[in-house]
Amino acid sequence: MTTFANALASAxxxxxxxxxxxxxxxxxxxxxxxxxxxxxxxxxxATLLGAHEHDGGLLAVAxxxxxxxxxxIPGLLxxxxxxxxxxxxxxxxVNVPASLVIAGLLxxxxxxxxxxxxxxxxxxxxxxxxxxxxxxxxxxxVMVARRRALSQIAGLLLVDNxxxxxxxxxxxxxxxxxxxxxxxxxxxxxxxxxxxxxxxxAAGVRDLDQLRSLHD
Amino acid sequence: xxxxxxxxxxxxxxxxxxxxxxxxxxxxTVRSRLEGRDGPPVSQPWRDIAKxxxxxxxxxxxxxxxxxxxxxxxxxxxxxxxxxxxxATLTPPLSASxxxxxxxxxxxxxxxxxxxxxxxxxxxxxxxxxxxxxxxGALVEPALLVAVxxxxxxxxxxxxxxxxxxxxxHASVLVGPSHLLALGSFVVVIxxxxxxxxxxxxxxxxxxxxxxxxxxxxxSGPDLALVTLGESMRLAIWFGLFVNLVAPWGIATHAGxxxxxxxxxxxxxxxxxxxxxxxxxEVTTAKLRLFRLPELLAGGFILALLGVVTGAVMR
Numbered sequence: 001m002t003t004f005a006n007a008l009a010s011a012x013x014x015x016x017x018x019x020x021x022x023x024x025x026x027x028x029x030x031x032x033x034x035x036x037x038x039x040x041x042x043x044x045x046a047t048l049l050g051a052h053e054h055d056g057g058l059l060a061v062a063x064x065x066x067x068x069x070x071x072x073i074p075g076l077l078x079x080x081x082x083x084x085x086x087x088x089x090x091x092x093x094v095n096v097p098a099s100l101v102i103a104g105l106l107x108x109x110x111x112x113x114x115x116x117x118x119x120x121x122x123x124x125x126x127x128x129x130x131x132x133x134x135x136x137x138x139x140x141x142v143m144v145a146r147r148r149a150l151s152q153i154a155g156l157l158l159v160d161n162x163x164x165x166x167x168x169x170x171x172x173x174x175x176x177x178x179x180x181x182x183x184x185x186x187x188x189x190x191x192x193x194x195x196x197x198x199x200x201x202a203a204g205v206r207d208l209d210q211l212r213s214l215h216d
Numbered sequence: 217x218x219x220x221x222x223x224x225x226x227x228x229x230x231x232x233x234x235x236x237x238x239x240x241x242x243x244x245t246v247r248s249r250l251e252g253r254d255g256p257p258v259s260q261p262w263r264d265i266a267k268x269x270x271x272x273x274x275x276x277x278x279x280x281x282x283x284x285x286x287x288x289x290x291x292x293x294x295x296x297x298x299x300x301x302x303x304a305t306l307t308p309p310l311s312a313s314x315x316x317x318x319x320x321x322x323x324x325x326x327x328x329x330x331x332x333x334x335x336x337x338x339x340x341x342x343x344x345x346x347x348x349x350x351x352x353g354a355l356v357e358p359a360l361l362v363a364v365x366x367x368x369x370x371x372x373x374x375x376x377x378x379x380x381x382x383x384x385x386h387a388s389v390l391v392g393p394s395h396l397l398a399l400g401s402f403v404v405v406i407x408x409x410x411x412x413x414x415x416x417x418x419x420x421x422x423x424x425x426x427x428x429x430x431x432x433x434x435x436s437g438p439d440l441a442l443v444t445l446g447e448s449m450r451l452a453i454w455f456g457l458f459v460n461l462v463a464p465w466g467i468a469t470h471a472g473x474x475x476x477x478x479x480x481x482x483x484x485x486x487x488x489x490x491x492x493x494x495x496x497x498e499v500t501t502a503k504l505r506l507f508r509l510p511e512l513l514a515g516g517f518i519l520a521l522l523g524v525v526t527g528a529v530m531r
Contacts, residue, residue, distance in 0.1 A: 005530070006392060013393040013526050020522065024515045097514035104521045111525055118529075127529050134525075 005124035008048055012128040014041035015165050016107070019138040019158050022151075023099050026088045028081050031154050032074045038161050039070030046168055049125070061179045065164070068183045073157065073190050077150060080197050087148075094145040103138050110134035117170065125169045132169060135162030149197050153190065160186050220471040225299040225309040231480055232298035232456070236448035237261035239455065239491050244419075246495035261448060265441045273437035276337045286333030287439050290326040290446035294453060297322055302380045303456040304479035305468035316364050316376040319457075323450060327353060327409070330443070334431040345430025348506065352408050352415065352427070355510055359517040360405050366398035366523030367461065369531070376457075384464035394530065397523030399462055404516030406454045408509075410447075413498040415509060425503065452487060455494075459486040 018038035022031050043066035050058030081087050092099065110133035117129045139158030146152055164182070167174050241258040248255025275283055300314050308314070331349045334342035368374045370389060371382055383389050408415040411428040421429060432443050460467060466482025468475035504512060 003388075006388065009526065009530055010391075010393045010396075013397065013522065016522060017397070017519070020515075020518055024511070024518075097510040100511075100514040100518045104518050107522060107525050111528065130525065130529055 002124070004048065004052055008045065008124055009128055011041045011045040011048060012131045012165060012169070014038070015045070015161060016131045016135050016138075019135045019142075019162070020100070020103055022142055022154050022158060023103050023138065024096065026096070028087045028089065028148065028150050029078070031089075031151065032078050032081075035077075035154055035157055035161075036070050036074040038158075039065060039068075039074070042069060042161055042164055042168070045165070049168060057176045060176050061174065064176070064179055064183055068187055069157075069161065069164075072187060076190055076194050077153065080194055080201065081150060083201070087150075089146055089148050089151050092146050092151075099141065099145055102141060106137040106141060107134040110137055121170055129166055129169050132162050132166035135159075135165060138162075149193075149200055153193050153197070156189070156193075157186070221307060221309040221311070224305050224307055224468075224471055224476055227476060227480065228301070228303050228305070228308060229295055229298045231304060231484070232294070232449050232452050233445070235484060235487070236450075236452035237265060237445065239452050239487060240448040242488060243491045243495040243498075246492050247419075247499055250496070250499045261444065265444055268436075268441035268444070269438050271437040273439055275439075276339070276434050278338050279333075279336050279434075282329075282336040283333045283434075284439065286329040286336075287435070287442035287446060289329040291442050291449065293322050293326040293329075294446050294449035297453050298449060301453060301457060302377045302460060302467065303453070304483045305471070305476050306377055306381050306384070307468065307471045308377070311377045312375070314376045316368065316374045316379065317361070319376055320360055320364065323453065324353065324357075324409075326446060326450060330431050334434075337434040339434065341430045341433050345427055345433070348427045349431055352509060352513070355513040356405050356408050356516075359401050359513060359520050360409075362517060362520035362524055363398040363401040363405065366394050366401075366520055366527050369394065369524065369527035380460050380464050380467065381469070383461065384467055384469065390463065392527075392530070394523045394527035395461075397519050397526060399458070401516045401520035401523065402458055402461070404512060404519070406458055407494070408513060408516075410451045410454050412494060414501050414504045414512070417503050425506075455487045455490045456483055459483065459490050 015038050018034045018041065021034040025031060025034065043062045046058055046062035046065055050056070050062055094102065107130075111130040114130040114133050118127050120126070121129065136159050139155045139160075139162055142155030142158060143152050144155075146155065160182075164179075238258060238261070240261045241256070244260070245255045245258050297319055300308055300310060301319055302308060302311075302314070327349065331346040331353075334346040334349075336342075364374060367379055370392075371378055373379070383395075389395055407413070411418055416427040417425065418428065428447075432440065435443050460483065463486065466478060466486075468479030
């Protein structure tokens with residue numbers, strides 16, 4: 001096994017492990033740290049791919065990913081919880097041990113479901129696709145099982161990072177313009193959600209399930 | 217089995233018996249220094265064992281043969297593993313059949329026998345400690361088995377010696393993501409199984425939180441000396457196995473006297489470093505609530521499972 005394949009796999013594994021950590025840790029600050037590490041791992045993966053294929057565009061994408069996913073988005077969200085530093089996911093719909101086991105099952109599902117893609121793409125990149133799919137599935141699960149608005153945003157970001165991971169692996173890197181579009185999309189989404197979250201916090205809503213109807 | 221492999225086995229046993237209590241003492245000394253106390257000397261566990269061995273033995277009236285047998289089982293299982301496991305050398309006796317899963321379950325027999333003995337005393341603390349210890353044991357086991365599966369994937373073999381030898385021969389195995397995830401899970405398992413923080417506070421005598429101390433509350437005199445010795449041997453074996461899976465450098469690859477001497481020194485140094493690292497970690501961490509333990513151990517399990525998936529993906 002080459003060093004390149006090993007390093008690539010390590011970066012992809014860090015992305016998936018960070019998704020699991022979002023489920024594992026209750027403190028909202030730890031969740032943001034995990035998201036930030038996930039962004040760094042994605043950027044490292046893009047850098048590795050770019051260096052391996054001598055593709056300058058991919059290095060620019062890596063820089064963009066680092067800026068947006070590792071710094072900007074976690075930074076924006078950190079400002080929301082700055083008022084309550086010890087904030088936790090107190091009462092998730094599915095408790096933590098059970099949700100970790102479910103995350104394990106989702107990983108196995110991703111492993112089985114990704115077989116055709118792995119067979120199609122092949123090589124050191126293609127066989128890591130199950131890890132990206134697992135990240136997407138875990139992200140969906142976080143959105144379903146968590147009550148705090150910030151955790152649900154984290155779930156959305158996990159889905160996005162998982163999709164980005166699959167995109168990097170399957171296409172050996174995406175064009176800068178595509179990544180720019182998707183990153184800015186997510187960034188604007190997070191900005192809007194952040195504003196909404198600040199309003200919710202100001203209104204004293206801690207749990208999204210408490211919202212029965214939308215008032216003006 | 218020839219004379220040379222018997223001698224290496226005896227060397228490993230002597231190393232674990234002598235070194236186990238010293239490891240315990242080292243960890244206590246590091247902790248007390250960091251907490252601003254002088255603390256006992258490193259050799260204190262040995263002095264305690266020697267003192268206890270001369271004391272009178274008392275046993276609960278209602279207890280059966282299980283109570284006196286448990287310390288013997290604990291020491292015997294630890295000694296068996298100490299002879300067979302690849303701690304200082306890759307050529308211990310019976311090296312062709314040293315199965316990883318068998319080694320782990322022989323070690324776990326020791327903890328189960330202690331839990332049985334605690335139930336045997338018929339006291340409230342014994343029952344509480346046994347219930348907690350077995351709960352943790354039941355949660356640790358899946359993580360441990362899946363971690364072993366992840367470690368054995370590259371070789372298609374659960375032979376412990378082959379796994380360590382592979383790591384010592386090819387350093388690229390050691391930095392593989394699957395290997396690292398399995399070892400991450402192993403850290404959680406070892407902390408739980410050897411009763412260290414954040415799972416159990418080894419220095420507590422507060423009734424409501426203690427686990428391991430509640431198990432051995434009724435032991436006294438020579439029985440307690442055996443229990444202390446057995447537990448410290450188990451700690452040394454867990455650490456020794458772990459450091460050899462992380463960094464098997466210096467381990468003796470053939471049965472020469474010099475190589476084995478080097479292997480002994482290397483494993484002693486690595487285990488001491490691991491002990492200092494765990495002591496540092498223990499100073500900075502708080503004990504988890506009992507009801508939060510499943511979260512930690514499920515985390516260990518999922519790390520191991522990801523290790524297996526990664527190993528399967530990368531093949």
